[in-house]
Amino acid sequence: MEQKKLNLKEVLEYIDPVDCSYEEWLNVGLALHHEGYPMFIWEEWSANDGERFHPGECESKWNSFGSYTGKQITGATITQMAKDNGWTSSRQWDNTAIPFGAMVMANPDPYKIIDKTWVESADIEIPKHYPEEQRVADLIKYLEILFDQEDYVGYVNTVYTHIDSKDGHEIKSPTKGSFGRTQNQILDALRSNKKVDDAIGTLDEEAGAWIRFNALDGKGVKNNNVTSYKFALIESDEMELGKQKAILEQLELPIAAMVYSGGKSIHAIVHIDANDYNEYRTRVDFLYKIVQKNGFTVDKQNKNPSRLSRMPGVMRAGKPQFLMATNIGKESFKEWEEWIATVNDDLPEPEELDALWDNMPDLAPSLIDGILREGHKMLIAGPSKAGKSFALIQLCISIAEGKPWFGFDCAQGKVLYVNLELDRASCLHRFKDVYEALDQRPTNIANISIWNLRGKSLPMDQLAPKLIRRAEKKGYKAIIIDPIYKVITGDENSADQMANFCNQFDKVCTELKCAVIYCHHHSKGNQTAKRSMDRASGSGVFARDPDALIDLLELEADNLDESKLAGAPVDVSQCTAWRMEGTLREFPRFKPVDLWFDYPIHRVDEGGFLSMAEFDSAQAKGLDKMNKRKQAAKEKKQQQLVDAFNIAAAESNFSNRADIKRVAEIMKVSERTVRNYLKEIPIYKVELGELVERVNG
Structure with a gap:
């Protein structure tokens, strides 16, 4: 038996002989025989069908397999049968060989409604006389x-x-x-x-x-x-x-x-x-x-x-x-x-509000005061080199030690940091470096667990059950996953695929009753003209799914008057400046927090030195360019509207009036589009739904 192949004995755990036809049962035996397994593996598995199993039958069939001349039955038959029952093999994305026995069980099969072992036989009355x-x-x-x-x-x-x-x-x-x-x-x-x-x-x-x-x-x-x-x-x-x-x-x-x-x-x-x-x-x-x-x-x-x-x-x-x-x-x-x-969807039944009105359930306690509740989800988004991983490590420490995070109080508890990007040594050193930079004694360092998965990460739908199994009964208040691009399944620009991806975080929250916090990068290009919830790369699902979205944008501190930076608690030449904004589902929006990224930690700008800072010059230039394009487009629409109005008014011989339908024909757009232009460029007004009158000659 080749040791590099999947362990078929373990795969058989996902096939119930009770559900197999005679041909399928025989094919399992032929496959095991072909792959070099001993007969007793087939016999032990077959014995799980108490109704049809007969001692000695497997051995008798097995001895005849040597002269079998039919279609060759291999181990692939067993793996396909297992897949049909919800099993899926664990796949390494670097095309390395699948480890012996490595597998995961898929989500519980929503189509399995009946457990045959609990089915009671129905009464059948066969008539003795059939006139x-x-x-x-x-x-x-x-x-x-x-x-x-x-x-x-x-x-x-x-x-x-x-x-x-x-x-x-x-x-x-x-x-x-x-x-x-x-x-x-x-x-x-x-x-x-x-x-x-x-x-x-x-x-x-x-x-x-x-x-x-x-x-x-x-x-x-x-x-x-x-x-x-x-x-x-x-x-x-x-x-x-x-x-x-x-x-x-x-x-x-x-x-x-x-x-x-x-x-x-x-x-x-x-x-x-x-x-x-x-x-x-x-x-x-x-x-x-x-x-x-x-x-x-x-x-x-x-x-x-x-x-x-x-x-x-x-x-x-x-x-x-x-x-x-x-x-x-x-x-x-x-x-x-x-x-x-x-x-079999496992969904809860609808509830009547009047039955709950005077006995409302307690809200989940705050994990990060004013930002996130326990058992909820939070996304941190920002551009490359914003120090997102360091910010998450600071959050780990804040939760473990029960200290504030960027001015927001944190509940104390255990936290698991899932490291998908850094090698093990670098990750561990970062935690120690951040502790020391914060001048924070590691009094409650036992509250922090680190799961190093660089080079070993799986798609999130496969990672989630493994994560749940390792984290259950550990009592974590939060699980931090850094970063999520390592575990994304599907096209990040597809709303339905990303909705399914984000559902895995819900499963972790629900099963472990803890918060899930993760980070993602910004899309390319200028971000200043966008709302904070539209900056994360990929589908808008990323921003709309979490209960709290924390977004980081870089500020241009170099342009500030040096006199305004006098007394700043950091060496400005060695730091970058950032503005943290929040989009929250459970709490009111907080006032943006300005931060200095003083490697390896972020420090709150307590003195207000960054309050007058603008976004970095590259982004500001991009914003100016965008605004100029918008203004040019608006002016072009206005000129087209004026030209079309003048032509239509001349054709109809009306004084300063024109048929709106004719204006649309001249502009080669729909009447609805013309009406939208009129809302955007109010140089005309609509009267009786038919005519356009010039407001300013």
Whole structure:
């Protein structure tokens, strides 16, 4: 066995043999045999299916694998089965080999609604007598539910005898059967003859009879002869009948007809309601996936729309193929699909405000007074070299020691710093350097934990569960992730992808009941003309998702009069100056805080030396340029409006008046655009919605 490969024994933990068909169970054994694993691995795993496991069966099969000549089954079969059940392998983004046994479990499967081990068998009463009257009634009801009057119905009441290649026994199989009669014709025959045999032909009561549950074109019985893709068949030969019925009912499947096959299975004819074959395949694949995930070992050979199912109203080897139920579960596939998506969503139920009005829940206590509550999220954004990481390290220390952070009091508690960017030694030295620069004794240094992940970080959706597992029961008040570009999954400019990314922070907050604080960089270009919440790079989701956004913009301290800097607590020539602004959800906006970045710490400008400072010259020049472009564009619009007005007024011979529609035609814009121009450039006014009058000649 190659040690560099994934440990298939561990992957098997994500596959329940109870949910496997016989073929899937056999493929697991073949894959383990091919990959060089010992037989007992397969046997131990198989034993988890108490109903079907038989001691010695695995060994017997295993010994025959050496002469197996079928399609080669490898370990990839096992990993794919595990993926279908929610497992995903951990992937290193530098293309290095996946470590032996390295994996993570995906989020709990929202489509797994039923735990098969807790399903109680439903009662099934198989009639001892199946009188002809009831047989006819069952078949009539079945045909009326599944078909329209002019639909051609395919059915089989004749068989041919052959030898089963597997065990050598003689078996009877259905022929091509009949496909040239409509539903209405068959119903007429049933109602007039009062007997199933007389209506559809003599039956072989040892083999029973079959019917195709989708309408045909009257020319054949293949998939391309199907004219409507209304129904699909769900069946299992490998489960106890009572459990089959219980799972089918608990899944609220939109079952048009449920038929006892007269053998080992129930046939559920399920609404698919597809418009064409491609949609049919997609919906049936989803249907099979859901029932399989919920413990129903579905026969996957029944996917075709032209498939035969057992016909109700006939006998099979002394047992009735009878109609058990009709129109149960949801009314349509669409309604069922929506129900599946919501029934296991773990979302809270709506609350009535009047029941809570006099007994409001307590607000979460403040972690950073006036900025952030415990259990909430905060983003620090700023340009490169703003010292964002140092600011976060200062925050770690402030929380650990219960000291203010840039003038804002912090609650004391434990904090985890997730370092994604610095090598371990540099990170640790930074903490010591900041402590010393703050002249702060490390009295409560035990409150700080550091998780160094440089070169080992994962996408946030994979990192979150690992983080939660390591941090649970540690009692952290805050987890600081620095920086997030190392763990972003998807396109940072995509709102929906970034919404999913930010949801991972919510999971951490919820599971660990602590605050999550992280930093991100500004987008390129001038930022001074933007609101603080629009400066972070990528989708606006970044700024709108957190409960608190702290933004840093550089100030141009060099332009200040030297006399105004006299007595400043820092060496201005060695420092950079910054203005910290906040956009808050839980607290009122605070007055901007001016800071000196005096490496390695930020110091609050207590003396107000930076109060007259402007943003750095590069940004100021960019702002001036932007303002000039805006003014030039406004002047161009005004001139176009004046020219168009003069032309329209001359054409209409009105005194200082013009038709607004004609003005729009001349400018080659919509009337709505002209009205917007008039709001922006109020040199005309609109009267009666029709005309424009010059205000200033």
